[in-house]
Amino acid sequence: SYVLTQPPSVSVAPGKTARITCGGDNIGSKSVHWYQQKPGQAPVLVIYYHNDRPSGIPERFSGSSSGNTATLTISRVEGGDEADYYCQVWDSTNDQPVFGGGTKLTVL
Amino acid sequence: QVQLQESGPGLVKPSDTLSLTCSVSGASISSDYWSWFRQPPGKGLEWVGYVYHSGSTNYNPFLRSRVTISVDTSKNQFSLKLSSVTAADTAVYYCARLNKNWDFFDYWGQGTLVTVSS
Numbered sequence: 001s002y003v004l005t006q007p008p009s010v011s012v013a014p015g016k017t018a019r020i021t022c023g024g025d026n027i028g029s030k031s032v033h034w035y036q037q038k039p040g041q042a043p044v045l046v047i048y049y050h051n052d053r054p055s056g057i058p059e060r061f062s063g064s065s066s067g068n069t070a071t072l073t074i075s076r077v078e079g080g081d082e083a084d085y086y087c088q089v090w091d092s093t094n095d096q097p098v099f100g101g102g103t104k105l106t107v108l
Numbered sequence: 109q110v111q112l113q114e115s116g117p118g119l120v121k122p123s124d125t126l127s128l129t130c131s132v133s134g135a136s137i138s139s140d141y142w143s144w145f146r147q148p149p150g151k152g153l154e155w156v157g158y159v160y161h162s163g164s165t166n167y168n169p170f171l172r173s174r175v176t177i178s179v180d181t182s183k184n185q186f187s188l189k190l191s192s193v194t195a196a197d198t199a200v201y202y203c204a205r206l207n208k209n210w211d212f213f214d215y216w217g218q219g220t221l222v223t224v225s226s
Contacts, residue, residue: 033212035153042202042216043153049210086153090211095166097211102152 002091004100011106012077020103022070022087030089032070034063037102038083046085047072074105082107110134112203112217120197120224126190130203130217137161137179141206142186143213144177146199154199158206159186193224 005023012018022032032050035043045054047063050070060075074081087100116128130142144156157167159177167175171190179186190197200221204213 031210031212033210035213037153042219043213044216045212045214048207048212048214054214088212094169096168097155097213099153099155 002098006100006103009104013108018074018077020072022100027070028066032065033088034072035086036083079107110215114217114220126193128188132184137184141208143204143206144188145202148199198224
């Protein structure tokens with residue numbers, strides 16, 4: 001089955017840029033989606049189809065993907081961005097979603 | 109605006125069946141795919157399965173033998189049943205809408221904690 005690998009944690013200072021990676025075999029050929037989950041809350045879709053943002057998601061959030069790595073980039077990080085972030089693709093063979101293990105973003 | 113709301117018992121006894129319902133507003137359950145997730149305390153998201161308004165389903169292979177997801181179009185709701193539960197099934201359970209055009213989950217319920225304990 002398809003596996004997505006994320007670093008357990010990423011730390012960044014306020015105002016700086018955070019990059020959260022998601023590794024998977026030839027992930028650049030797949031549609032990658034990203035979710036933000038704050039403590040005690042449901043996940044929220046922040047990026048879909050590589051680099052589209054749902055309504056209400058700041059432009060500071062962007063996505064990219066190439067080869068075996070997809071990246072969620074958060075520019076000008078704010079304290080409110082502190083959360084767990086999950087990447088997701090679709091396993092067409094088994095017709096089911098595949099999620100990364102999640103990355104905890106800490107704002108220093 | 110699409111809203112989802114989970115409901116059901118917060119405490120289930122071991123070996124019993126866990127039953128949850130997701131009520132949908134702002135969208136017709138007859139036009140999309142609908143999914144269940146769970147998240148054990150301190151752990152990541154686990155997909156449980158999805159249902160289409162026609163009743164067709166697909167389940168997580170690790171849970172398939174114990175899971176049933178069904179839809180009630182008259183009430184604009186869909187439901188989850190998980191049988192023979194153990195403490196390992198203790199989790200926050202979320203319902204979500206699956207956007208099948210691009211295979212992502214765009215609307216989520218707030219989640220409900222289900223504890224399996226005697």
